[in-house]
Amino acid sequence: MKTALLKLFRRRVVLIAALLLLAIGLIALTAQWLTPHDPNDTAVLQRLKGPSADHLLGTDELGRDLFSRIAFGGRYSLAIAALTALGAIVGGTLMGLIAGFFRRLDAPIMRIVDAMMSLPDILLAIALVAILGPSLLNVVLALVLVYTPRVARVVRASTLVVRELLFVEAARALGLSTPRILGRHILPNLVSPILVQSSFIFAYAILAEAALSFLGVGVPPEIPTWGTMVAGSQQYAHQAIGVVLYPGLAIIVTALSLQLLGDGVRDLLDPRLKKSM
Template identity: 45%
Template sequence: MTATVPQQMSDDDILPEQQQPSTFALMMRNRSVFWGGVLLLIMAAIAIIWPFFTGSPTEQNVMSRLKPPSAGFWFGTDFLGRDIFVRVVHGGRISLVVGISVAAIATVIGLFTGLVAGYVRWLDAPVMRVMDGLMAIPAILLAIAMISISGATLATVVIAITIPEIPRVVRLVRAVVLTVRDEPYVEAAIASGTRLPAILIRHILPNTIAPMIVQATYICGAAMLTESILGFLGAGIPPEIPSWGNIMSEGRTYFQLTPWIIFYPGVALALTVLAVNIVGDGLRDTLDPRIARKMRA
C-alpha cells in the first residue's frame, strides 16, 4: 500500500459555508448602509468642503433682499440680502459638529456608566434612579434652561443636548451587561482572579459594541433635530452663527412671501437626518446576530 499525501486545499476548494463574509462586507452588502452612507458622505462633503469656495454667510446686500432662487442665488436671499445657499452650506457644519459631538460624548459616558451600573450590583439601584430622574425631564426644557443660565454657545448647546441622551445609553448598556455577566466565561474569568477592569474590557465590553454603534447613529440624528428646534425657538446657536434652525427661524416671518428661506434648510436637515437613520437601520440589521446569519447563508 502506498501512503497518500493530503493535498493543500485552495481557496476555490473551500466549502461555501466556510467562506463567510466579514462584517464590513455584510455592511456594504446591505443597501441601507450603502446608500445611507453615500447620502451622508455627500451631505458631509458639501458642508465641509463647499464653504471654502463660497463667500461669507453674514455678507449683506440690501439691493438683493428677498430674491427668489436664480442663477446668481441658487437658494434665493433672505430679508437682509444674504445668500441662502451659502448660509445653508455653512449651517451644515454646525449640525454635523453638534450631532457627532453629542453622539460621541453621550456614548462614552453612557457606556462607562452602564458597564459599572450593570456589573456592580450595589451601584445599580442608585445610578439607575439618577438616570430615571434625568429621563423624566423633557430634553427641550432642560436644554433651554441650561442655555438661559450659561449662555448660548456651541459648547453649551452640545452639553445641553448630551445630558438627556446619556440615560438612554446607560439603560441600553446595562441591559446588555445584565444578560452576559452570569455567562460561564465571565464566571471563569472571576474564578481565575481576573480584576474587575479587565473583566469589563475583555469580556463584557465587546458585547455592547454592536448595539452602541446603532444607538450612536440615532443619537446623532436626534441631536441634529434638537439643535434645529432650539435654533428655531431662538434658544440655540447665536443668530450671527448660521445654523439650519436659525435660518428657518429668521425666515418664518416672511414664509408666505418667501417660502424658500425655510424650505431649503428644512430639506437639508431632513436629508441629513434621513441618511443617519437609514445607516442606523442598516447597521442594526447587519450587526444583529440572527439577521447576520441569514445574510451569510
C-alpha cells in the same frame, strides 16, 4: 469588514442614505472652496431673491447667499450632533457599565437615569440651556446630559447579560482586575448596541439643536446652523419659501438618512435579523 459592508449596502435604502450623508459631509467640509459667496456677506438690494446663476438657492432676508449659509451651517450642525453623540456615548457607557456590573451601584444610578428620562427631551434641554446660558458649547453639554441616560440604559441591560457569561466568570476565577474585565471582556461585547445608539443620537441631536434654535434658546443667531437659519427667516417664508425650505430639507434629509443607516447597522449586527438581510 468588506463582507459586512457589502451586506449593509445590499439594501438600496441604506446605500442611498449613506451616499446622502457622504455628500452632505463633503459639502460641509469643502464649503470654503465649494461656495461662491461668504455666508455672512449681505446685499440688501438682493434680499429674498429666487434661485439664479449667481445664487444657486436664492438669498435670505439680508441678501446672503442661501447655498453658502447652508453649506457652512452644516459644519456647525454636524459638529454639534457629533460632539453630542460622542459625549453621550462616553458618559452613557461609563454609567451603564458601572450600573450593570456593580450590583450595589445599580439602583442609585438607575434612579437618576429614570428621573432624567421621565422628562421630555426637549423640555429638559430647554431647562438646561436656560441654566447654562445660550452658547454652542452649552447646547452641546445640555444635549449630552439629555441623551446620556438613553445610552446608559442600553449599556446596562447588555452588561447585565454579558457579566453572567462563562468567559467573564473565568476571568474572575483567574483573578483579573475589575478594570481589565470591564475593558477587555465586557466592553468589546457592547460595541454593537453602542454603535447603533450613536447613529440614532446623532440624528436626535440635529433635530434637537434645530428645535432649540427655533424656540430661541439654542445657539446664538450669529452662528449659521440649520436651526438658526430656519428660526431667523421664518417670518419671511411667505415672501420666499426657500429661506426656510432649504435649511429645513437639510435637517430632514440628514436626520432621516442617519436613522435609516442606523436601522441598517442594527439589522446587520443583530443575529436575529441577519437572515433577513
